Amino acid sequence: MKNILVTGGLGLLGKPLVSFLRKKKNNIFVLDRSKNKKRNSLIKGRNINFIYGNYQNKNFLKKIIKNKKINVIFHTGAVTQVLEGLKYPFKTYKNNIMGTINILECIRQINPSILLIYSSSDKAYGEIKKRNYLENDNLKSIYPYDLSKTCSDLICQSYSKVYNLKIAIVRCGNLFGPGDFNKNRIIPETILSTMKNQRLKIRSSGKLIRDYLYVDDAVKAYFMIMNKLKNKNSNTLIYNVGSRDNLSVVKLVNMILTLMNRRDLKPIILNKSKKELKFQKLNDNKIRKELGWKQSITINKALSKTINWYKENRNLF
Numbered sequence: 001m002k003n004i005l006v007t008g009g010l011g012l013l014g015k016p017l018v019s020f021l022r023k024k025k026n027n028i029f030v031l032d033r034s035k036n037k038k039r040n041s042l043i044k045g046r047n048i049n050f051i052y053g054n055y056q057n058k059n060f061l062k063k064i065i066k067n068k069k070i071n072v073i074f075h076t077g078a079v080t081q082v083l084e085g086l087k088y089p090f091k092t093y094k095n096n097i098m099g100t101i102n103i104l105e106c107i108r109q110i111n112p113s114i115l116l117i118y119s120s121s122d123k124a125y126g127e128i129k130k131r132n133y134l135e136n137d138n139l140k141s142i143y144p145y146d147l148s149k150t151c152s153d154l155i156c157q158s159y160s161k162v163y164n165l166k167i168a169i170v171r172c173g174n175l176f177g178p179g180d181f182n183k184n185r186i187i188p189e190t191i192l193s194t195m196k197n198q199r200l201k202i203r204s205s206g207k208l209i210r211d212y213l214y215v216d217d218a219v220k221a222y223f224m225i226m227n228k229l230k231n232k233n234s235n236t237l238i239y240n241v242g243s244r245d246n247l248s249v250v251k252l253v254n255m256i257l258t259l260m261n262r263r264d265l266k267p268i269i270l271n272k273s274k275k276e277l278k279f280q281k282l283n284d285n286k287i288r289k290e291l292g293w294k295q296s297i298t299i300n301k302a303l304s305k306t307i308n309w310y311k312e313n314r315n316l317f
């Protein structure tokens with residue numbers, strides 16, 4: 001049995017990750033600064049301990065890691081909205097970069113054998129035109145959220161190599177699934193506006209292309225990566241976790257409208273948001289070959305599950 005700390009444990013990824021780890025009989029500590037009680041109620045069960053707080057407070061973080069005898073940390077907490085990053089770069093850099101450094105420092109000072117699994121992102125690569133990203137490509141992003149991920153990704157690699165820490169870096173594409181409270185993300189926004197009988201306003205040209213991955217498949221990847229990191233010889237691990245569903249925004253929105261039987265609600269394309277990457281595609285051969293990871297659900301099934309969750313939890317929004 002391990003004592004696992006999950007930062008950002010009330011987020012889209014955090015909640016199913018915590019539920020999955022709990023089933024494996026671990027002792028879980030969820031650290032999140034969200035005061036939204038509705039979110040806590042979505043992860044239930046024994047062996048889950050909620051700690052309300054901010055990982056930017058290093059002394060507080062140190063106490064948790066020491067007192068709870070933490071031996072694995074999943075650092076999923078972050079400012080995660082691209083638009084929020086553009087509006088508040090300082091806050092984004094401080095939280096995402098300095099917050100990650102706090103965690104690394106705590107591990108270095110308290111117990112260098114603690115495993116750290118860090119949520120980086122495909123955004124960390126920046127724009128690499130017309131081809132898919134490989135783990136050993138240079139990271140060269142420019143927009144604030146993206147750059148906050150690039151910096152913390154590189155800093156994690158540095159701590160792992162310089163201080164011999166056991167760190168795995170996970171670079172996923174766009175995640176979706178039940179329990180996403182970021183109403184500005186394209187999938188929740190499409191579902192919620194359709195439920196309200198409204199036409200969706202797409203901020204971009206609608207042509208931006210991303211990998212879309214169901215969150216439970218991402219959770220499995222995180223778990224496999226943690227197990228790999230436990231090996232004596234694993235120190236710095238980096239894995240892309242992509243998707244066979246590499247779609248434009250318009251295509252994705254139309255799939256949701258079809259599943260909701262509302263193709264009549266044709267989206268309005270505003271074409272306002274210009275400061276975003278145009279094309280992203282991860283090459284995930286490495287995790288497939290080395291760990292045997294694969295997607296287990298089709299996009300239509302995954303979207304249907306997500307739509308049903310929003311319908312059943314209409315009262316939370």
Ligand SMILES: NC(=O)c1ccc[n+]([C@@H]2O[C@H](COP(=O)([O-])OP(=O)(O)OC[C@H]3O[C@@H](n4cnc5c(N)ncnc54)[C@H](O)[C@@H]3O)[C@@H](O)[C@H]2O)c1
Nearest residue numbers: 008010011012013032033054055077078080119121174175
């Ligand atoms: N969702 C995606 O499409 C996606 C894709 C690739 C990578 N990622 C990365 O995966 C991770 C999880 O993403 P998500 O979609 O679950 O995000 P989310 O926005 O749903 O959840 C993030 C959680 O972190 C918490 N948090 C933020 N700052 C905190 C702080 N200083 N102290 C304590 N808690 C804090 C928030 O309250 C929130 O509950 C993030 O690091 C994100 O950058 C996400």
